[in-house]
Amino acid sequence: MDDRPASARTPATEPLDSRAELSEFLRTRRARLQPGDVGLPDFGRHRRVPGLRREELAQLAGVSVAYYTRLEQGNGRNVSGEVLDAIARALRLTDAEHSHLTHLARPTAHKKKRAGRPQRVRPALLQLVDALDGVPAYVVGRRSDILGWNRMAAALFGDWGALPQQERNWARICFLHEGARELFVDWDQKASDMVSFLRMEAGCFPNDPRLSALVGELSVKSEEFRRLWATHDVREKGHGVKRLRHGLVGELTLSYETLRLPDDHDQSLVTYHAEPGTESEAGLRLLASVGTGRLDAGRGVVGSAPGAGADFPPPHPFP
Structure with a gap:
């Protein structure tokens, strides 16, 4: 018997179940809080569930237990923004989690249309990326698809152009390519960040078939992905520091x-x-002096940049 959460068993051919996503997100957020965390008395000797009870959360949010129960069962129809705000405060949600809750509880019809549009990078943006000499740079799109990059990004992360276009995806590379584990010193954090990003995507585009296929594939092939996906953690990271181990x-x-x-x-x-x-900084200068590849933008052709070391192998060749 498969005891994984339903969201971790998502078939590659089916859309993500928005009601199940909402239900499990609320349940996991409630489970991480203890009564003492929110100023409630803890009569915990006989508690049968981890974290807050539904009635305790409903009390904090100022809604009826029956109303909150319906919401946690995945029935978010007609829920108001004010109620979602109150529940977010009660659950101590971050801004990213609050946004994710809103997307799950109040899906909009235009998301399916937006998710189906092919992504294109503006030519002027590609020229800018290519002009960032000495700076590894790339453009990433939905589902963590890698849409375009310069030769410094290829020198740092590996020759994405050697991959079929459909495999140029950070989540797939992170979980399915051994080179990523060697490259990222803090691979566990990178993996967690990737799953959190995909969770946000799932809230915005639950009917995206390519996203469903990606989640299904990673769930089947990676135990680490299944474990992280089941946590329902979401966060946005606009900046930070990464430690890399380059060959x-x-x-x-x-x-x-x-x-x-x-x-x-x-x-x-x-x-x-x-x-x-x-x-x-000296290491990046060395990479700039040898280089590998030119800007590709997902067209499936990567060649040697003028003056670059064409025989220099990628630091972590992909299988």
Whole structure:
């Protein structure tokens, strides 16, 4: 018998179940809180469930137990924004979690249409990415699809152009390619971030067949993905620090910035840079001097950049 949560057993051919997503998200958020965390008395010797009871959460949110129970069972129809705000406060949700709850409880009809549109990167943006000399940069879209990159990104992360277009996806690379575990010193954090991003995507686009297929494939092939997917954690990280272990230049500590495009919120420009005067900056300069590949933008052709070391192998070749 398969005891995984329903959301972790999602068939690759079926859309994600919005009602199940809402139900499990609320249940897991409630389970992580104890009465003492929210100022309630704890008569915990005979508690049969982890975390808060439904009646305790309903009391905190100022709604009836029956109303909250219906919502946690996945029936979010006609729920008001005010009620969702009250439940978010009671559950101590972050801004990202609050947004995710709203998407799950109040889906809109236009999401299915938006999810089905093919993504294209503007030529001018591709030119900008290519012009960022010495700065690893790429454009990422829905489902963590990698849409375009410059030669420094290829030198740092590996030759994405060697992959079939449908496999140029950060989540697939993170969980299904051993090179990613070698490259990211904090692979566990990278993996958690990727699943949190896909959870946000699932809330926005539950009817996206490619997203459902990706979740289904990763659920079948990766035990780590199944475990993280079942937590229902969501968060947004616009910037931070990554430690990488590169085959040519050793360990690098790089800061990244994620810049969401104002005219297309489903695409982001991601850049990496090193602190001036550090060994990591010297490592990036070395990578820039040898290079690998040119900007591709998902067209399936990657060649050698003029003056680049065409014989230099990718740091972590993908299978």
